[in-house]
Amino acid sequence: MTPxxxxxxxKILKERSGLDLSSxxxxxxxxxxxxxxxxxxxxxxxxxxQKLKAGxxxxxxxxVEAMTxxxxxxxxxxxxxxxxxxxxxxxxxxxxxxxxxxxIWCAASSTGQEPYSIAMCVKDVAALAGWRVEIVATDLSxxxxxxxxxxxxxxxxxxxxLPIQMxxxxxxxxxxxxxxxxxxxxxxQHRQLNLLQDFSHLGTFDLIFCRNVLIYFxxxxxxxxxxxxxxxxxxxxxxxLGAAESVVGLSDAFKPYPERRGLYRPNxxxxxxxxAGSVMPLRAVASATR
Amino acid sequence: xRTCLVVDDSSVIRKVARRILEGLDFQIIEAEDGEKALxxxxxxxxxxxxxxxxxxxxxxxxxxxxxxxxxxxDAPKVVFCTTENDVAHIARxxxxxxxxxxxxxxxxxxxxxxxxxxxxx
Numbered sequence: 295m296t297p298x299x300x301x302x303x304x305k306i307l308k309e310r311s312g313l314d315l316s317s318x319x320x321x322x323x324x325x326x327x328x329x330x331x332x333x334x335x336x337x338x339x340x341x342x343x344q345k346l347k348a349g350x351x352x353x354x355x356x357x358v359e360a361m362t363x364x365x366x367x368x369x370x371x372x373x374x375x376x377x378x379x380x381x382x383x384x385x386x387x388x389x390x391x392x393x394x395x396x397x398i399w400c401a402a403s404s405t406g407q408e409p410y411s412i413a414m415c416v417k418d419v420a421a422l423a424g425w426r427v428e429i430v431a432t433d434l435s436x437x438x439x440x441x442x443x444x445x446x447x448x449x450x451x452x453x454x455x456l457p458i459q460m461x462x463x464x465x466x467x468x469x470x471x472x473x474x475x476x477x478x479x480x481x482x483q484h485r486q487l488n489l490l491q492d493f494s495h496l497g498t499f500d501l502i503f504c505r506n507v508l509i510y511f512x513x514x515x516x517x518x519x520x521x522x523x524x525x526x527x528x529x530x531x532x533x534x535l536g537a538a539e540s541v542v543g544l545s546d547a548f549k550p551y552p553e554r555r556g557l558y559r560p561n562x563x564x565x566x567x568x569x570a571g572s573v574m575p576l577r578a579v580a581s582a583t584r
Numbered sequence: 585x586r587t588c589l590v591v592d593d594s595s596v597i598r599k600v601a602r603r604i605l606e607g608l609d610f611q612i613i614e615a616e617d618g619e620k621a622l623x624x625x626x627x628x629x630x631x632x633x634x635x636x637x638x639x640x641x642x643x644x645x646x647x648x649x650x651x652x653x654x655x656x657x658d659a660p661k662v663v664f665c666t667t668e669n670d671v672a673h674i675a676r677x678x679x680x681x682x683x684x685x686x687x688x689x690x691x692x693x694x695x696x697x698x699x700x701x702x703x704x705x
Contacts (some may be wrong), residue, residue: 372700449669449687453694457701458674458685467671 295320299343303327303357306346310358311434312490314512326360359435362510366404367454369411374505374534377554378415382532386500387421389530395426399499399526401489402507403431406442406482407451410474412503413481414464430496432487439484445474489519493526500528506536513544520545524560533558586704587628589613591621591644592636592665597688601634601665604692608705618642622650630660632704634695635682637666637673645680652681661702665690 300320307313315323324339331342334353345353369375386396396416400409409431416427433439452461452472465472487493489507502523508516524547527533533548534557535541541548546564551557588610590601595616602612613630615621619642621633633651637644644664651657661683666673669687677685683702686694699705 367697450691450694453687453690453697455697455701458678458698462671462674462678470669 295324295339299339302343302347303339303361306354307358307361310354311362311488312511312515313358313362314510314515323361327357330356330360359437362434366407366506367451368407368456368460370408370455370505371537371556372455374503374556375411375415377534377551377557378412378501379418381551381554382501382557383415383419383422387419390425390500394424396422396428396501397497397499398427398429398501399496399503400429400431400482401487401502401504403433403439403442403484404435405438405447405451406431406445407447407455408503408505409442409482410445410478411455413478414460416481417464417478427481429482430485430499431482432485432493432496434486434488436486439486442482443479443484445479446471447473490515493522496526498526498528498531500531501534502527502531503534505534505539508539509536517544520547524548527560529560529562531560533560585609585611586632587611587613587630588632588634589615589621589624589630589660590634591615591618591639591647592634593617593639594636597636597665601695604695605634607692608696608699618644618647618650621647625651625654625657625660629656632699632702633660633662634665634686635662637664637668637677645676648677648680648682661699661704663698663702 300323303323304315307315327339327342331338336342336345346357390396398412400412403409409429413429416422431442446468449470449472452465461472464475464478466475504523508519511519520541523533532551537556541558546561548558549561551559586609588605590598590605590612592598592601593616598614602614605612610632613624615624617639622642635644635648644666648662651660651662658681662681663684663686664677664682665686665688667688674685684698686698696705
């Protein structure tokens, strides 16, 4: 891949998805895009870039999807889900006792392991039986959303993070594959969404999981997204970030949740900022990844 | 250092498991069937047991029953690691006292995730 081709790809990825590739990620681009180029009958990255420069929109979308789809697994990092079961859900059960409804957003939901992990946690909380619990799963990629909707996983996928008791309890075996039961799948709504675009239409949430996606964005983009997330989170709601992510030093829209690493609460004490967190001028209407 | 007893009649599987588990800081003891595994447990109970199902002389299921009836035999965390990949076998293993279950083929990520799940890492 020539340096010029790499710069071109970096630029369109930044514009379309916010993905901020450093200057040494050529191997990543090649490993993801050479198979794509060959699948569409091109010899390699050079020809792919020529096609993109000629302006083929579906191909551009495929390139963005190929670069922004990342591995995920059930109950990733385990600890956030322990926090969910031990602290967050019990607190919300009390705080929403009169409403008996919860809204949870899983931003950058990829192939569904995270929203379904949340759904399985919710299902295990007896006090939430009969409540209206809405889990909204969003991602940049329509392909991964389709896989997520089907809820079908390989033997390898169901063994990464999913306790065996959960597998037996919530999945049906289909040959060598495993499908989540319809009641768990039915708890999750799927929508294509670009985190760089306005997402205020999603409404407000009691809990937002936005894990392992912001690490791909530059500082300004992260700050803007934190600001806009804070507007969608209830004043007593909770934001969960990935193990390598934090608001510290970036935004005062949130403050750490006491004793629960990776969780944040809206910082209700700070003064609202006019104009902060505006959306970026993008052509794409989809996106978000993990 | 914590100990893990790897029980499998395949020397190749034992070797692969040894390499993965030593990388996770376990000291490895090997046994090629359930009977030899039980003898090893009578000498000293390990912290963890990675257990195949189908083996000559005494299979993994029978070994597990014997282990759990031994004094102190409820202490080791037992992770089945087998090609018996159907729900009925998994349910049977859990009922007999297995803590986790790995369906072969497996890799380092899966072993790590399962050992984390039962608190061994």
